[in-house]
Amino acid sequence: MDHGKNDMEILEATDDAYGGVIVDVRKKMDPPTFVAVLRASISRWRQQGKRGVWLKLPIELSSVVDSAVKEGFWYHHAEATYLMMVYWIPETTPHTFPPNASHRVGVGAFVINQKGQILVVQENGGMFAGTGIWKMPTGVVEQGEDICAAAVREVQEETGIDTKFVELLTFRQSHKSFFGKSDLFFVCMLRPLSFTIKKQDCEIKEAQWMGMEEYASQPFVQEREIFNSVAKICLARKENAYSGFSALLNTSGFSNKKCYLYCSSTYTPS
Structure with missing residues (x-):
């Protein structure tokens, strides 16, 4: 004071x-x-x-x-x-306060091994609990955490598999989600560095390696357009018929803090 x-x-x-x-x-x-x-x-x-x-x-x-x-x-x-x-304070002009954060950011991990199998889990809680549906490991990006790092962390926490980020394959935006906020969800391709699953018991009921075609043929995936579209993109990437976005380490314009710029994986900076 x-x-x-x-x-x-x-x-x-x-x-x-x-x-x-x-x-x-x-x-x-x-x-x-x-x-x-x-x-x-x-x-x-x-x-x-x-x-x-x-x-x-x-x-x-x-x-x-x-x-x-x-x-x-x-x-x-x-x-x-x-x-x-x-x-x-001004009584004659409307306020210009910026709105609070409007989005929550989530990640999904497409982890594929040398046999062409992908890493999938069944969850103990949430909307998928008790459904028998196999899904990719997913989670929420923490404050101050990069998207590519969040995907690696979530996979390690849920399955015990160590991975390396390869590409950002696709993302979707939806609205009126968590407490009315909008939602951004990024699907990342990761390369496994280990293969023995040690699942997280509190959140994950089961975890396994599964054939990509078997995953994509699940009725839940087939009947829901967004899940089907993501599965098709992942399948196309498995067959090298699609390329995503690489993470290039940069510095921001004002603060010189390190940040990642996601751009076409075919681009090579000069």
């Missing part, structure tokens, strides 16, 4: 890139004290011509959430340890 005129306590804030402020509340306060400090802070920011206010409240300060709502803040997003709330 800092102090202004009349020794008024103000929330510490850093400027964002769009004329607003970011407040990371660390000091514990009871609701009445929090409201007084928040009102004084907003008054100061209004005088300074600030626009949006990002208010990050740790879970330890959950008792002041209702107070923030009553002062005009609304939810933007939440994580395990904090809630992010926002407030728009």
